[in-house]
Amino acid sequence: MAGLDGSPFMAPISNYGGVRTPNIESNEVQYPHLTLYHEFEPDTAGAGRFRGGPGIRYAICFYDPEPGMVMFGDGMKIPPYGLAGGHPGSLNRAELCTGGKTVKLASKESPRRLKPGDTVTLVSSGGGGWGNPLERDPQKVIEDVLDGLISSETAHRVYGVAVKKSL
DSSP: OTTSOOOOOOOOGGGTTSOOOOOHHHHHHHSSEEEEEEEEETTOSOOSSBOOOOEEEEEEEEOSSSOEEEEEOOOSSSOOOOBTTOOOOOOOEEEEEETTEEEEOOSEEEEEEOOTTOEEEEEOOOOOOBSOGGGSOHHHHHHHHHTTSSOHHHHHHHHOOOOOOOO
């Protein structure tokens, strides 16, 4: 939207369809899994004068004796578009780590038996940006780098802002 940066999508795994769900701790009590992380994924927001909302990386590890999963979703082929010169956001992606191997998951997966200790990682897409990224307020670009929403490389390459992080 013109005039505002996009909002992040901070929903737990069972909310990737837009339905409200309990918090992480409630889900862990109710379902036999452990949330490994739920955090912003850098460089997923579409660049623009007003950047898109950043995507989220979310991973869970199953400890049920006979876990299983079904996957359904979209957004793995066509990214959220940018407007008025803004760049598109990233694509959704998902992977399963099982038996020491990592498998890329499709947007639709038939029921699959898992093993205790298997991990599913989901990364939600970032929203598309609005307007020319070179017109973004440089202070906002610096704040995005410091907040971990974009890398200093993206700040320089896409926004034209050189950011030196101090230790």
